[in-house]
Amino acid sequence: MITTVLVANRGEIACRIVRTCRELGIRTVAVHSDADGNALHARMADAAVRLPGAAPADTYLRGDPIVRAALAAGADAVHPGYGFLSENADFARAVREAGLVWIGPPPEAIEAMASKTRAKKLMGLEPLATVTADDLPVLVKAAAGGGGRGMRIVRELAALDAELTAARAEALSAFGDDEVFVEPYVEGGRHIEVQILADTHGTVWALGTRDCSLQRRHQKVIEEAPAPDLTAELTASLGAMAVRAARAVDYVGAGTVEFLVADGRAHFLEMNTRLQVEHPVTEAVFGIDLVALQIRVAEGAALDDEPPRARGHAIEARLYAEDPARDWAPQTGTLHRLAVPDVRVDAGYADGDTIGVHYDPLIAKAVAHAPTRAEAVRRLAAALERARIHGPVTNRDLLVRSLHHEEFTTARMDTGFYDRHLSELTEPAPDPYAPLAAALADAHGRSRFGGWRNLPSQPQIRRYLMAGEEREVRYRHTRTGLAADGVRVVHAEARLVVLEVDGVQRRFEVARYGDRVHVGPTALTALPRFPEPTADHAPGSLLAPMPGTVVRVAEGLAVGAAVRAGEPLLWLEAMKMEHTITAPAAGTLTALHATPGRQVEVGALLAVVHSPE
Structure with a gap:
């Protein structure tokens, strides 16, 4: 009987495994990276072992320290969850060789199905050896892949070589194996x-x-x-x-x-x-x-x-x-x-x-x-x-x-x-009364004579950013409470506002965290009375749309190079997804601040493309 399971994973699947083990009376051991030191899965488990580092390649994708963690914590079994090392035959074999129970298929079965090309041959299928125009569209896939990594749809024969190169690079980064194959792409499946x-x-x-x-x-x-x-x-x-x-x-x-x-x-x-x-x-x-x-x-x-x-x-x-x-x-x-x-x-x-x-x-x-x-x-x-x-x-x-x-x-x-x-x-459809509810909740409890504000008889003004657009709302302090044009304010407090619109009462739950306001399912950003100055970037600046790591720069790209509108210049990896940064217009690359391996924050300047007037 298994008494203690080390969960070789993180996130929701690790939490889910811990819950079942508790119901079965089995102790659990979590492993966590430095970035996950206070993560929910580490808090839920009976014990936790640190894996030094933050990147998956340094932590959750390293089998040896995970096996050592299991032995040190007294575990007698390992559950791999999904992703990371769950389909790694060498890891499964190492767990067994350490005298631990592997809660998964035999390593030989993992190896047989780990490569999609071998799996297809096992099922009597073969990938395309050559591709002609008659075969299009086709799908390029990583042989060791999963989760959409190393996968490209190709609809034009001229694009095949570039997509093969891109798929190999992504597959090598994600799985340590750059083998890819090509198969027919089934439309509408x-x-x-x-x-x-x-x-x-x-x-x-x-x-x-x-x-x-x-x-x-x-x-x-x-x-x-x-x-x-x-x-x-x-x-x-x-x-x-x-x-x-x-x-x-x-x-x-x-x-x-x-x-x-x-x-x-x-x-x-x-x-x-x-x-x-x-x-x-x-x-x-x-x-x-x-x-x-x-x-x-x-x-x-x-x-x-x-x-x-x-x-x-x-x-x-x-x-x-x-x-x-x-x-x-x-x-x-x-x-x-x-x-x-x-x-x-x-x-x-x-x-x-x-x-x-x-x-x-x-x-x-x-x-x-x-x-x-x-x-x-x-x-x-x-x-x-x-x-x-x-x-x-x-x-x-x-x-x-x-x-x-x-x-x-x-x-x-x-x-x-x-x-x-x-x-x-994804067409924005925010609640039009959410900004008013946010303003009334914010105004709750304030003295109409306290602080700097207009005369009590004049409307109070609040501005919010909602679905990318600025919204201005006005309300007034009256002897009977807060009021706004076009609606009846039935109730207003910091966390709940009730408005009557055309005879129908609507309830709005309000929560505020700094300048971020949530009114039911609608998210708003409270704007300051006087806008703060923003950083000035040159026209054609390419800014990081998210925090991540630069994984690749287009081959031969250098300052002074001519680029086409929409041409891929570099690739960012964030949260296991690869994002392409393209040239906003045709022009000349006048600055390049991105190098492979560099970690960037949102808004970081990556490159500048100068376009002629």
């Missing part, structure tokens, strides 16, 4: 996967399907189980192929076999030899705990001959600290409050925690389960609408709009959903 679970006694469960078609940058955003509107024949075929893949490598534990489904046909993508981020929707539908089952399988327990029956429908939304309207730019800062009501929430942060620059921007996952798909969609959308998420910009509004979109509600979505609809889904 749905990303469907099958959860499997296998024991050491020869039983393999196929735990239904999941649809993960809503993706940004080839990374999943909304997932659900079961995949809607699949025929019984196709569902059975997907399950059979997944079981065949597991048996082909003598698989043990939890894993996922992924497919692209188009025109009623399934195309094998890969097998992930680990737990998936979206595993909670399968847990909800089947009424199981996959982490608990992983542990029991690792202890040698046998699964029942047949899996439990599926019931109802479940949908998961990934809440990211990112701005979808700004090319999914990751966001950092203090998460002052996180509260999503009435649904399951798997979070890696708690109120007051800081979202930093070093790791994936996933804050939490919200999961709704209901008897039908329509009810699950409604329940999750309502929970996200009522959620209180105070701090950095998130994708919450995008998630709500996605769940309400007709293509999603009618199950007609595919992997191109955000390519088609991102602009409409």
Whole structure:
């Protein structure tokens, strides 16, 4: 029996594993980087071991110190979670050689499926050896990749060499392996996967399907189980192929076999030899705990001959600290409050925690389960609408709009959903009464005669930045309280404002953190009475849109070089995502301050492109 598990991971998956271990009476040990010294997963575990450094390559991606940490803390098992070393056969082997239980598949099975090219050959498939115009569009993929890293869609033959070079560079940076391959790109396909679970006694469960078609940058955003509107024949075929893949490598534990489904046909993508981020929707539908089952399988327990029956429908939304309207730019800062009501929430942060620059921007996952798909969609959308998420910009509004979109509600979505609809889904639609509510909450308790202000009979003025636009609001102090034109102020205090608009009362919860004000789901920035002077940058200056690390500069780029409008100049990596910085216009590069490895803050000057008048 396992008594103590070291969780070789961080964030929400580490917290999720710790919770299950507690329920099973198993002690836990966390590992943490210097950047994660006070992270939630380190606080939740019974013990924690420091991994010196901050970058993943120095901490969570180093197997030897993690094994030493497990031995030093008295652990007898290691759970890798997902990402980092979860699909590293050498790490799995090192854990076993140290006399520890590896809560995952055999190293040989990981090796067999670790390379997507080998996995495809195992399933009787071959990547494209050569590419012609007739093959377009094609997809360049990293053989050791995952999470959309090292992946490029190529629609023009002339662009293939450059995309291969870029994919190799990103794959080497992310996985330490620059092998890439090319396969046909299936337009309008749905990303469907099958959860499997296998024991050491020869039983393999196929735990239904999941649809993960809503993706940004080839990374999943909304997932659900079961995949809607699949025929019984196709569902059975997907399950059979997944079981065949597991048996082909003598698989043990939890894993996922992924497919692209188009025109009623399934195309094998890969097998992930680990737990998936979206595993909670399968847990909800089947009424199981996959982490608990992983542990029991690792202890040698046998699964029942047949899996439990599926019931109802479940949908998961990934809440990211990112701005979808700004090319999914990751966001950092203090998460002052996180509260999503009435649904399951798997979070890696708690109120007051800081979202930093070093790791994936996933804050939490919200999961709704209901008897039908329509009810699950409604329940999750309502929970996200009522959620209180105070701090950095998130994708919450995008998630709500996605769940309400007709293509999603009618199950007609595919992997191109955000390519088609991102602009409409990110169109600003702030509450027009939010600035007034913020101003009235701020004014609560102030004496109308105290401090510097206009005559009491004159309106008070407050200005806020909302959805990128400045909004000015006016209100007055009267003998009966606060008042504003066009509405009736029913109630006003620091945290709650009630306004009556056209005979309907509306309640606004208000929270303020410095100059940042949250009015329900709407975020505002309180502007000072007198604007502060801003830094003056030369025309054509390229500023860092986010904190991150310069990972590459375009080959041969130097001061004095002529550049084209839209030409990629350099690449920033932030929170496991790579962002391209392009020339704003045709001109001459007159300054270059970016060098590979340099860490930059938001607004840092990277380069200057001078354009002729």
